[in-house]
Amino acid sequence: xxxxxxxxxxxxxxxxxxxxxxxxxxxxxxxxxxxxxxxxxxxxxxxxxxxxxxxxxxxxxxxxxxxxxxxxxxxxxxxxxxxxxxxxxxxxxxxxxxxxxxxxxxxxxxxxx
Numbered sequence: 001x002x003x004x005x006x007x008x009x010x011x012x013x014x015x016x017x018x019x020x021x022x023x024x025x026x027x028x029x030x031x032x033x034x035x036x037x038x039x040x041x042x043x044x045x046x047x048x049x050x051x052x053x054x055x056x057x058x059x060x061x062x063x064x065x066x067x068x069x070x071x072x073x074x075x076x077x078x079x080x081x082x083x084x085x086x087x088x089x090x091x092x093x094x095x096x097x098x099x100x101x102x103x104x105x106x107x108x109x110x111x112x113x
Contacts, residue, residue, distance in 0.1 A: 003055065007078050010054035011085070015039060016047050020056060020070070020082070021089040022102050029065040031111040036101045056082065065107060 010016055018037060022028060028036075034044045048068055051057045055078040058071050074082060089095035 003075065004077050007054045007056070007075075007081055010050050010056060011081060013047065013050075015043075016051055017085060017088075018094075018098055019044075019047060019051060019068075020085045021092075021095040022098055023057060023068060023070045024086060024089060025099050026102060027067045027069040028102065028105075029062075029067055029107055029111060031065075032102065032105045032107050033068075035105045035110050036098060054078065065111060 015037060019033060022033065022036060030041060030044045030048065033039075033048070034041055037044070039047075048057065048059070052059060052068075055071055055074050057068050059066050059068050061067075070082065071078065
């Protein structure tokens with residue numbers, strides 16, 4: 001039950017929803033998410049920890065970067081919530097705009113690696 005509550009709470013923040021929309025199409029590091037959303041590094045890192053703890057995303061070390069992507073095998077209740085997030089992102093103009101901005105970010109020029 002606690003994992004279900006954590007998953008529901010993770011979706012209660014607009015920035016975390018935006019992150020999930022971004023990760024739907026591309027693996028990103030914190031500095032790339034920071035550049036797209038205009039948030040502080042510490043804020044993005046905290047959001048990513050919440051999403052990872054809730055089972056929405058997984059991370060992997062990639063040289064100097066920590067890459068985040070959607071969890072390929074989320075718990076069933078997270079899978080259902082992700083389906084709703086995806087559905088909302090398909091028709092939401094801001095989701096499209098965010099993905100376009102993410103396509104233009106380059107971690108090598110953003111991150112001090």
